[in-house]
Amino acid sequence: MAGRTPLWRSWRVIPVVAIGSALTLLLAGVLAGVYGEKLYRAQKVREATVEAQILGATASAAVVFQDQPAAQEYVNALQANPEIEAVGLYDDQGALIAGYNRGGAHLPRILQGRAPPVFEGAHLLVTEPMRQAGNIVGTVRIRSQLEPVSRRFTRYGGAALLIGMAALLLGVLGAAQAALARANRELRHRARALAGANQELQVQIEEREKAEEALRQSQKMEAIGQLTGGVAHDFNNLLMVASSGLDLMDRTDDPKRRQLLKDSIRQAVDRGSALTRQLLAFSRRSALKPEVVDLCKQMEGMRVLLERSLREDIQVEIDCAAGLWPVEIDPHQLELAILNMAVNARDAMPEGGRIVIRGENAADLADGDLSGDFVRLSVADTGAGMAPEMLNRVFEPFFTTKARGQGTGLGLSQVYGFTRASGGDVRIESREGEGTTITLLLPRSERPVTAKPAESDRVEPIQGRGKVLLVEDDDGVAFAVAEMLRELGYQPTRAENAARALKVLERRSFDLVFSDMVMPGEMDGIGLAREINTLKPGLPVVLTTGFSEAAAAAGQEGFRLLVKPYRIEQLAAELQAARNDPRAAGQELPA
Amino acid sequence: MKARANIGVFGAIALSLAVLAGGAPARADSLEYPVKAAFLYKFAPFVEWPATAWGSATSPLTLCVVGDDPFGVLLDRTIQGQHLGAHPIVVHRLDRLAADSGCGIAYVGGSKTQSVAEALDAVQGTPVLTVTDEAEGPAHGIIHFVVRANRVRFVIDDAAAAKNGMTISSKLMRLALSVHLRNGGRL
Numbered sequence: 093m094a095g096r097t098p099l100w101r102s103w104r105v106i107p108v109v110a111i112g113s114a115l116t117l118l119l120a121g122v123l124a125g126v127y128g129e130k131l132y133r134a135q136k137v138r139e140a141t142v143e144a145q146i147l148g149a150t151a152s153a154a155v156v157f158q159d160q161p162a163a164q165e166y167v168n169a170l171q172a173n174p175e176i177e178a179v180g181l182y183d184d185q186g187a188l189i190a191g192y193n194r195g196g197a198h199l200p201r202i203l204q205g206r207a208p209p210v211f212e213g214a215h216l217l218v219t220e221p222m223r224q225a226g227n228i229v230g231t232v233r234i235r236s237q238l239e240p241v242s243r244r245f246t247r248y249g250g251a252a253l254l255i256g257m258a259a260l261l262l263g264v265l266g267a268a269q270a271a272l273a274r275a276n277r278e279l280r281h282r283a284r285a286l287a288g289a290n291q292e293l294q295v296q297i298e299e300r301e302k303a304e305e306a307l308r309q310s311q312k313m314e315a316i317g318q319l320t321g322g323v324a325h326d327f328n329n330l331l332m333v334a335s336s337g338l339d340l341m342d343r344t345d346d347p348k349r350r351q352l353l354k355d356s357i358r359q360a361v362d363r364g365s366a367l368t369r370q371l372l373a374f375s376r377r378s379a380l381k382p383e384v385v386d387l388c389k390q391m392e393g394m395r396v397l398l399e400r401s402l403r404e405d406i407q408v409e410i411d412c413a414a415g416l417w418p419v420e421i422d423p424h425q426l427e428l429a430i431l432n433m434a435v436n437a438r439d440a441m442p443e444g445g446r447i448v449i450r451g452e453n454a455a456d457l458a459d460g461d462l463s464g465d466f467v468r469l470s471v472a473d474t475g476a477g478m479a480p481e482m483l484n485r486v487f488e489p490f491f492t493t494k495a496r497g498q499g500t501g502l503g504l505s506q507v508y509g510f511t512r513a514s515g516g517d518v519r520i521e522s523r524e525g526e527g528t529t530i531t532l533l534l535p536r537s538e539r540p541v542t543a544k545p546a547e548s549d550r551v552e553p554i555q556g557r558g559k560v561l562l563v564e565d566d567d568g569v570a571f572a573v574a575e576m577l578r579e580l581g582y583q584p585t586r587a588e589n590a591a592r593a594l595k596v597l598e599r600r601s602f603d604l605v606f607s608d609m610v611m612p613g614e615m616d617g618i619g620l621a622r623e624i625n626t627l628k629p630g631l632p633v634v635l636t637t638g639f640s641e642a643a644a645a646a647g648q649e650g651f652r653l654l655v656k657p658y659r660i661e662q663l664a665a666e667l668q669a670a671r672n673d674p675r676a677a678g679q680e681l682p683a
Numbered sequence: 684m685k686a687r688a689n690i691g692v693f694g695a696i697a698l699s700l701a702v703l704a705g706g707a708p709a710r711a712d713s714l715e716y717p718v719k720a721a722f723l724y725k726f727a728p729f730v731e732w733p734a735t736a737w738g739s740a741t742s743p744l745t746l747c748v749v750g751d752d753p754f755g756v757l758l759d760r761t762i763q764g765q766h767l768g769a770h771p772i773v774v775h776r777l778d779r780l781a782a783d784s785g786c787g788i789a790y791v792g793g794s795k796t797q798s799v800a801e802a803l804d805a806v807q808g809t810p811v812l813t814v815t816d817e818a819e820g821p822a823h824g825i826i827h828f829v830v831r832a833n834r835v836r837f838v839i840d841d842a843a844a845a846k847n848g849m850t851i852s853s854k855l856m857r858l859a860l861s862v863h864l865r866n867g868g869r870l
Contacts, residue, residue, distance in 0.1 A: 153854035156725050162858055224728035224852075226768035 110266050114259025121255060125248045133216075136238060137209045140218040143170070144232040147179065148222035155181050155189045155222060155230040163190035170234075177215065178235040184228065195237075203231055214238045326367055333360035365657050366428060381655075382514070383542045384420045387451045387469060387534075388412035394427060398434055405444030408434070413452040419467050420537040425510045432503035433471040433530050440475030440528060448472045454533065462517055465536035472529040478522040486520065507532070553664040555581045558603030558671070562586045563593045563620065565611045573606075576660050582667070590615035594623060602631065604671060609637035609646060617642070621651050632670040718835045719828055720758045723790060723814060726826060727767040729852035730844075732787060736810035737770070744770045747786035749777045749802050750794030751819075780805050788812045792819050799824075810848050825849070829860060841865045 147166060154162035167179050167190045178199045180191035186203040193199045203219070210217045215235055222230035337357040341350055391410050398408050430449065437447045454466045478486070487508040507530070511518050515535045522528040560582045564570040570586050577584040585602070587593035589611050597605075605624060609617030621633045635646045638656035646653045652673070654666045723746060744767050748754065754761075758774055765772045780789055780802040789811050793799035799822040803813055813824030825844045826837050838861045844851050845865040856862045862870035 150854065153729055153852065153858050156728070157722065157855075157858050159858050224854075225731075227728045227766070229725075229728060 110259055110262035113262065114256060117255045117259065118252060121248065121252050125245075128248075129244070132244070133211065133238075136216050136236065137218065140176075140216055140234050140236045141209065141220055143173075143176065143236075144218050144220035144234045147181070147234070148220060148230070148232040149224075151181055151190075151232075152222050152224045152229050155183050156224065158183065158189065160190055166190070167192055175236045176234055177237050178233075180231075180233040181222075182231040182233065184230050186231070189230070191233075199233070199235070203233060206231065211238075214240050323367065327364060330360040330364045330367075333357065361657075366431075369424065369428060381422050381424070382420045383423055384418050384537050384539045385423050385426070386416070386418055386541045387426075387467060388416055390423060390426060391430070391449055391451065394430060397427070397431070402434060402438045402447070403444070406438050406441065407446045409446060409448045411448060411450040413450075415453070416451050417453055417465065417467050417536040418539070418541050419514075419534040420539065421514045421534060422510070425506075425514075429507045429510050429532070430469075430471065432507055436503055436530075437471060437473035437475060437528070440473055440477070445474040445527075453536075457533065459533070460517065462533060462535075466516065466533045467536055468531055468533055470529055470531040472527060474527045477524040477526050477528055479524060480522075483520055483522055487518065504530075553580055553661045554668045556664065556667055556671070557581050559583045559585065559601070560667070561593060561596060561602045561605045561607075563588075563590065563605065563607035563611070563617070565589060565608060569608075573663075576663055577606075579660065580664050580667070589613040590617070590620040590623075593620060594627075597624070597628065604667060605631060605633045606667065607633065607635055609635050609642040610639055618646060618649065618651070621646075621649075632673065634666055634670045715830060715835060716753050717757055717761070719816070720754045720761045722828075722835065722837070723758070723788060724762055724765050724767075724772050726812065726814070726855070727772065727788065729855035730812050731850040731852075732810050732812075733848045736787065741769050741771075743773045744787040745773055745775050745785050747775045747777050747780065747784060747789045749780040749786075749789055749791045750797065750799075751792040752776055753792060753816075753818075780811075782806055782809045784811075786811050788814065789824075790814045790816075791822075791824055792816065793822075798822070807843075807846055808848075812849060813843070813847075825851070831860065836860045838862070842867070 147170065151163050151166035153159070154166060163181050167181060170176050170179050171192060171194075177195050178191065178193045180199050180203070181189045182203045183189055188199075188201045188203070191199055206221060207217075207219050209219075214237060216238055218232075218234045218236070220232045220234070221228045222232055334357045337353045337360070341353045344350060344353075391412060395408070395410060402408065434447055434449075437445075448471070450468075450470050450472070452468050454468045457464065457466045486504050488505065508518050511532050511534065516533045519531040519533065520528065521531075560577055562570065562574055562577065562584045564573060564586065565588055574584045574586060582604075585596065585600075587596050590607075591613055593605070593607065605620075607617045607620055611617060615623070617635050617637070621635060624631055624633055632652075634652045634654060636654040636656055636658070637643050637646070643653055643655055652666065652670050654662065658666075727744060746758075746762060748758065752758075762772050762774050775784075775786065777784055777786075778794060779797045780786065780791060782805060784806075786806070787810070789802070789806065791799050791802045791813055793802065797805075799815055799820050803815075803822060803824055806813060812826065814826045814828065815822060815824035816828040817830070818828070823838070823840055823843070825840050825847065827840070829836050829838060837859055839851055839856055839859040840863040841851055841856065842863050842865045856870065859870075864870060
């Protein structure tokens with residue numbers, strides 16, 4: 093920068109230099125003009141003198157011998173020259189012998205004395221002696237006209253004008269350059285200022301990011317605190333039911349009472365199972381298992397559950413339009429969603445009220461990013477309603493209006509996640525004091541409803557037969573599952589991991605392999621299944637896991653999968669289906 | 684018209700001045716001889732003598748009047764103080780002209796002892812500018828005075844000048860009424 097400063101300064105100097113040069117040139121021009129003027133005069137004097145001498149030499153005899161006609165002839169010859177205004181030939185006595193006079197010039201008749209050339213304005217007067225053989229025999233006087241000074245100065249003026257224009261041009265160029273340099277300097281200055289401001293902004297952004305990161309971290313910690321609090325509370329309640337149920341079962345032999353206790357324990361376990369599913373749904377890690385379902389049937393099936401979950405002062409009304417289109421959704425998630433909405437409605441109505449669950453078709457919907465045929469499922473309550481600013485937040489995870497310990501804040505978040513994952517959307521309307529309506533818009537399915545045997549607690553598990561290799565690393569789970577398998581009529585053999593399982597398979601033959609997916613060791617459940625497919629094609633393999641990601645992987649590769657936790661009926665059905673499946677452990681059918 | 688009128692006026696004035704100065708066109712009676720007298724020395728610058736004719740750079744040019752003298756003291760007054768370059772002009776009066784008379788210019792009027800022709804013959808081949816006058820007879824020198832239209836004029840015999848080893852300026856010849864050229868022609 094320091095090195096550049098003199099540069100623009102030098103540009104700034106240019107106009108001054110230009111004007112200085114112009115003045116110098118002008119001075120030089122004036123001097124040249126004066127010198128030229130002098131030269132011009134000297135030349136004119138020379139010309140006129142020579143002219144006079146020539147005239148004197150030729151006309152000397154005529155003058156000497158007073159031959160006026162001859163002298164006049166010589167003089168007249170000069171009239172052809174327009175510059176010569178007047179000529180006089182005088183004899184040695186100074187008397188005029190011959191001459192002419194143009195333009196009113198003064199021509200004396202008697203010449204007295206001799207004089208050097210004289211300038212009279214725009215005229216030159218030359219008086220030259222007439223010589224003959226060394227004698228002065230007379231005098232010649234010539235008056236010639238000079239080019240007017242004004243014309244000469246006009247000529248010089250033209251040159252001066254050119255010089256002036258050149259200097260002006262130089263000056264303007266210099267000024268323009270100086271302005272440019274100034275503008276550049278300004279620009280550089282601004283660029284520097286901008287860079288500084290940018291840097292400052294960058295620092296501020298970084299600081300802000302740090303602050304936001306810290307805030308997020310603290311929010312996350314608070315959320316985790318809320319979640320664990322809520323979940324622990326719910327689980328404690330469930331465990332309390334199960335624990336007390338088991339204690340009471342030990343103390344009574346009354347079959348009726350034992351059945352009641354068993355029912356309550358089963359209900360607690362179901363709710364725990366639902367709770368974990370809810371958590372997974374919220375974290376979007378639960379694999380949806382979509383089926384084409386009839387919403388009316390699904391809602392009717394939930395009537396008992398709802399009445400059990402809600403209080404007696406809550407009236408539930410299910411209004412299902414005839415000819416409702418089928419939808420393709422995960423029925424368990426749908427149940428959970430309806431339950432969540434119903435529980436929220438219940439909690440909004442501490443004084444009791446009415447919940448209306450309605451299903452209806454919405455043809456050719458065009459709402460936001462939704463277009464086409466949809467089924468509208470709405471849950472309306474007559475409760476307290478919500479303030480508008482709350483409506484925006486109800487779908488946020490962990491947002492809750494309930495007291496600590498009464499809710500996890502995951503309910504509506506599950507509803508939202510499930511609906512979006514099913515290709516639909518959620519709308520919520522609420523008025524304080526009048527109630528809330530949550531509407532699910534689910535896309536219509538063109539496929540027929542999947543036929544499904546009605547689930548019932550009283551359905552007897554399908555009895556099986558054959559040798560089953562059970563691969564499970566957890567001893568507790570392995571014991572329980574082995575018991576269930578024996579109960580179903582299978583002969584289980586347990587292996588703790590995949591490597592052990594492969595060794596056992598080398599020695600003995602089995603009718604089916606039932607393997608956990610996530611296990612310690614180099615090989616996991618999927619790896620084992622692939623190995624078995626290669627080694628013993630045709631041997632059915634069923635995988636099981638509680639991890640939704642592992643479940644998704646298994647589904648992608650086409651393996652049979654049973655999601656934990658499962659009930660004995662589900663286990664029986666899955667194993668039966670696997671043994672009857674013409675495909676061997678999910679492999680493509682042989683052509 | 685105006686220019687001619689002016690020249691006419693100049694001419695008249697010049698004439699009267701010439702009368703005063705004694706060197707202008709003259710009437711036969713009064714001005715003829717003063718003019719001739721002035722002409723005599725005025726010829727000198729238009730004539731070139733051979734270098735051998737001069738004794739030194741400042742030796743005088745002698746104007747001789749041979750025989751009858753029509754000028755008298757007028758000539759002396761006219762010549763008084765006149766020079767040809769560094770050469771002073773002096774007047775000599777002679778009865779007879781001879782080759783060794785020392786004359787540069789000789790006005791030959793003729794006399795009883797020597798006729799004009801005889802005088803001319805005497806200096807033929809010597810560097811003498813011979814001047815004769817129509818009024819004195821028909822014999823011609825190098826320059827021969829005549830009077831035409833009341834003006835004193837002259838004729839030039841350049842051939843005679845050549846014989847005497849002299850050169851006459853063409854400017855002078857241009858003023859002559861006629862010239863007998865040295866190659867035999869006439870102007």
